[in-house]
Amino acid sequence: xxxxxxxxxxxxxxxxxxxxxxxxxxxxxxxxxxxxxxxxxxxxxxxxxxxxxxxxxxxxxxxxxxxxxxxxxxxxxxxxxxxxxxxxxxxxxxxxxxxxxxxxxxxxxxxxxxxxxxxxxxxxxxxxxxxxxxxxxxxxxxxxxxxxxxxxxxxxxxxxxxxxxxxxxxxxxxxxxxxxxxxxxxxxxxxxxxxxxxxxxxxxxxxxxxxxxxxxxxxxxxxxxxxxxxxxxxxxxxxxxxxxxxxxxxxxxxxxxxxxxxxxxxxxxxxxxxxxxxxxxxxxxxxxxxxxxxxxxxxxxxxxxxxxxxxxxxxxxxxxxxxxxxxxxxxxxxxxxxxxxxxxxxxxxxxxxxxxxxxxxxxxxxxxxxxxxxxxxxxxxxxxxxxxxxxxxxxxxxxxxxxxxxxxxxxxxxxxxxxxxxxxxxxxxxxxxxxxxxxxxxxxxxxxxxxxxxxxxxxxxxxxxxxxxxxxxxxxxxxxxxxxxxxxxxxxxxxxxxxxxxxxxxxxxxxxxxxxxxxxxxxxxxxxxxxxxxxxxxxxxxxxxxxxxxxxxxxxxxxxxx
Amino acid sequence: xxxxxxxxxxxxxxxxxxxxxxxxxxxxxxxxxxxxxxxxxxxxxxxxxxxxxxxx
Amino acid sequence: xxxxxxxxxxxxxxxxxxxxxxxxxxxxxxxxxxxxxxxxxxxxxxxxxxxxxxxxxxxxxxxxxxxxxxxxxxxxxxxxxxxxxxxxxxxxxxxxxxxxxxxxxxxxxxxxxxxxxxxxxxxxxxxxxxxxxxxxxxxxxxxxxxxxxxxxxxxxxxxxxxxxxxxxxxxxxxxxxxxxxxxxxxxxxxxxxxxxxxxxxxxxxxxxxxxxxxxxxxxxxxxxxxxxxxxxxxxxxxxxxxxxx
Numbered sequence: 001x002x003x004x005x006x007x008x009x010x011x012x013x014x015x016x017x018x019x020x021x022x023x024x025x026x027x028x029x030x031x032x033x034x035x036x037x038x039x040x041x042x043x044x045x046x047x048x049x050x051x052x053x054x055x056x057x058x059x060x061x062x063x064x065x066x067x068x069x070x071x072x073x074x075x076x077x078x079x080x081x082x083x084x085x086x087x088x089x090x091x092x093x094x095x096x097x098x099x100x101x102x103x104x105x106x107x108x109x110x111x112x113x114x115x116x117x118x119x120x121x122x123x124x125x126x127x128x129x130x131x132x133x134x135x136x137x138x139x140x141x142x143x144x145x146x147x148x149x150x151x152x153x154x155x156x157x158x159x160x161x162x163x164x165x166x167x168x169x170x171x172x173x174x175x176x177x178x179x180x181x182x183x184x185x186x187x188x189x190x191x192x193x194x195x196x197x198x199x200x201x202x203x204x205x206x207x208x209x210x211x212x213x214x215x216x217x218x219x220x221x222x223x224x225x226x227x228x229x230x231x232x233x234x235x236x237x238x239x240x241x242x243x244x245x246x247x248x249x250x251x252x253x254x255x256x257x258x259x260x261x262x263x264x265x266x267x268x269x270x271x272x273x274x275x276x277x278x279x280x281x282x283x284x285x286x287x288x289x290x291x292x293x294x295x296x297x298x299x300x301x302x303x304x305x306x307x308x309x310x311x312x313x314x315x316x317x318x319x320x321x322x323x324x325x326x327x328x329x330x331x332x333x334x335x336x337x338x339x340x341x342x343x344x345x346x347x348x349x350x351x352x353x354x355x356x357x358x359x360x361x362x363x364x365x366x367x368x369x370x371x372x373x374x375x376x377x378x379x380x381x382x383x384x385x386x387x388x389x390x391x392x393x394x395x396x397x398x399x400x401x402x403x404x405x406x407x408x409x410x411x412x413x414x415x416x417x418x419x420x421x422x423x424x425x426x427x428x429x430x431x432x433x434x435x436x437x438x439x440x441x442x443x444x445x446x447x448x449x450x451x452x453x454x455x456x457x458x459x460x461x462x463x464x465x466x467x468x469x470x471x472x473x474x475x476x477x478x479x480x481x482x483x484x485x486x487x488x489x490x491x492x493x494x495x496x497x498x499x500x501x502x503x504x505x506x507x508x509x510x511x512x513x514x515x516x517x518x519x520x521x522x523x524x525x526x527x528x529x530x531x532x533x534x535x536x537x538x539x540x541x542x543x544x545x546x547x548x549x550x551x552x553x554x555x556x557x558x559x560x561x562x
Numbered sequence: 563x564x565x566x567x568x569x570x571x572x573x574x575x576x577x578x579x580x581x582x583x584x585x586x587x588x589x590x591x592x593x594x595x596x597x598x599x600x601x602x603x604x605x606x607x608x609x610x611x612x613x614x615x616x617x618x
Numbered sequence: 619x620x621x622x623x624x625x626x627x628x629x630x631x632x633x634x635x636x637x638x639x640x641x642x643x644x645x646x647x648x649x650x651x652x653x654x655x656x657x658x659x660x661x662x663x664x665x666x667x668x669x670x671x672x673x674x675x676x677x678x679x680x681x682x683x684x685x686x687x688x689x690x691x692x693x694x695x696x697x698x699x700x701x702x703x704x705x706x707x708x709x710x711x712x713x714x715x716x717x718x719x720x721x722x723x724x725x726x727x728x729x730x731x732x733x734x735x736x737x738x739x740x741x742x743x744x745x746x747x748x749x750x751x752x753x754x755x756x757x758x759x760x761x762x763x764x765x766x767x768x769x770x771x772x773x774x775x776x777x778x779x780x781x782x783x784x785x786x787x788x789x790x791x792x793x794x795x796x797x798x799x800x801x802x803x804x805x806x807x808x809x810x811x812x813x814x815x816x817x818x819x820x821x822x823x824x825x826x827x828x829x830x831x832x833x834x835x836x837x838x839x840x841x842x843x844x845x846x847x848x849x850x851x852x853x854x855x856x857x858x859x860x861x862x863x
Contacts, residue, residue, distance in 0.1 A: 084615060116724065119748075119755040129757040131683025161609060163617040193681035198716055226630045230617040233601040234630060235609060246634060247641045254645075259781045261774045267677065269775075271782045274711035275659060276652045278719050283645050291641075303609060312606040317593045320602075324589045327637060328582075331644030337721065340693035342708035344658055347648050354644070413695055417723040490697040498700055502726045507753050573647070585640065 094152025101144025162229035240299030325361025355407030366397035388439030395431025423478025466526030473519030675841025730846035
């Protein structure tokens, strides 16, 4: 039997289903049927409303998956020998999904970026307008790409650091597939105009409730696996993953409290309004950055970076101190998104103060990562995978510095509402989140599929430089446009009146918007190159692992491109 | 509890600060507690081991 | 006791609790008082409600993601006040579920856009922004003029808003559909009712230029034209501060 088969081919999926016990297969069919019924109920209640369309989408996906399970329903029971190995099938599928979402999300990003330079570069249809594509872009990269990467790597790291297998073989699938169902409902919803308009929390009430169910299961997997761990001490990477799971749950539930118009309407109204809503939203928004895009990915960094460098983390104690610093202080910083607004002054001041102190644990983490590489710099030079992670740590340090800087009131008065914020976000999203993810994925793919190395080291190198150059162009373009914008808005002439009209400031942005779209395009090309490389690695032959007695045939040739 | 502006300012300026310090001290004690040193060291090294199997 | 402690450590529950407690404090201290401190939101007498048509327009503004490029929050900075008008007060978004303050100005702030341009300008601009502002990079929204507005469920929308705290009356909820029709058709039978329920200042016009059909364009323009005019508090405060300058 082939172990490292493609997950998307018929063989791969059947093999993966055959790995489930009969009980788990039955459970899968029962749960899928229940969710399918839920979809049917949504379709019936919603009719022409978008929630009805979503009902049909849910129904179709569940029916498709039921057929997949039925396809191998009568396969023989998996051998008990499987319990001797970690359970990695969900991680494998998660990684493929990560790359698929990356390409989709980054393509949408390039598209919306181009629309700001050439506004008519779209179809005369509602779904293809900027306002609907933009949340599709942000959700596809944050939740589709980032979320899948977190789920896939967290299962991998959790098992290795606990030396324990996942508690069962059904719930990881429920989390992975359920989460992607959420992403699909979210993305298709935006095209239909379904949005709460809360930034990074756009999906409507029914998708939000579904995500809570998925998230509770995710948490349960973590707790159940940790309960069977070998060492009493929990490795610090899991601390970060745990904080990610727990705090995102708190943020998600509070910020999304809403009253639907009816069960047949996708539309709901937030229970918060005005200034309270603004505070709740940016408490959520800022901490989604903190705990989704930072804590989870720090977990990734604390495992894959030392692993790849072959050196233990520089200071384990420092990683714990910065953990509590980040967990405590980030939650205060959200109000720096609302400086000079109608939010009471004392909340603004608290937000600014904590944003500044936050630099300490952030730089402790970045420094800890870089210090780990001391003595391994020759590896960084030769190994693009490790270089991805090194560059990510550098961008993490830069972005957190910039974040604290932008939270200072006078700086914020200039930068807020401008492209500088967009540049800052992308320095973090491209430079930190995406680079650490790509680095981790280039580590994990050969390990999981039992390959000696990636299909092509040279393509990893190409990806690295496309990503770096794309990020730098993007960020510099946005720094320029943001600062110019901010200055033009507040320039006075000698008569004491404003010099520039808004339109003039907008025209001045044009060249930078072109540069930004180009930077994004390079980054997208890097992701496509990476996906190809990963695909070819998966398709290649497995190496003979000494402990896998079920792989008799010898590996024929070393991977091409080496 | 009646939250008015003074209560909150009072809390942040007094207990808020103590709370922050207490938390920092707590974390530092945990981190530098001698008997914890060994498990930290083990955790740091263990992830580099190559055995790719559950322990039981 | 030792057994209990072992269990806690095995299940990592103490650790979970520690994370939840440590992470919750910041949000609690900053958010909870906003609901209980009285002067967070100013108390004004003349604050009016969105009519069903305006609320429908607001829902379209939300649906199309306008907030991604337009803020609705004028900060307390001199250049913003001179460019856009008196700075925004908390009370002005008191009935905004959710708020649409926004975080980015690819286009200008819209907090006080109401009444600055004619209905005809707004309609032409939404159909093709570059017809009236050649340099604009805003998307075209031609379909708003083509789509009939869904009005049969406006009562349910108002009822949901009442559930979250907007003081709509039973009368308003029961007549929501007619009020929407009435506001967009000044010569029709329902025009008097909407003025009666929502006040003399209610703008009753064929916003999209066509009183015959009620379109999404009607709703969105009705919303744009009321923005910044739910209360005069900000203008009064600015006028009062003027001599002192």
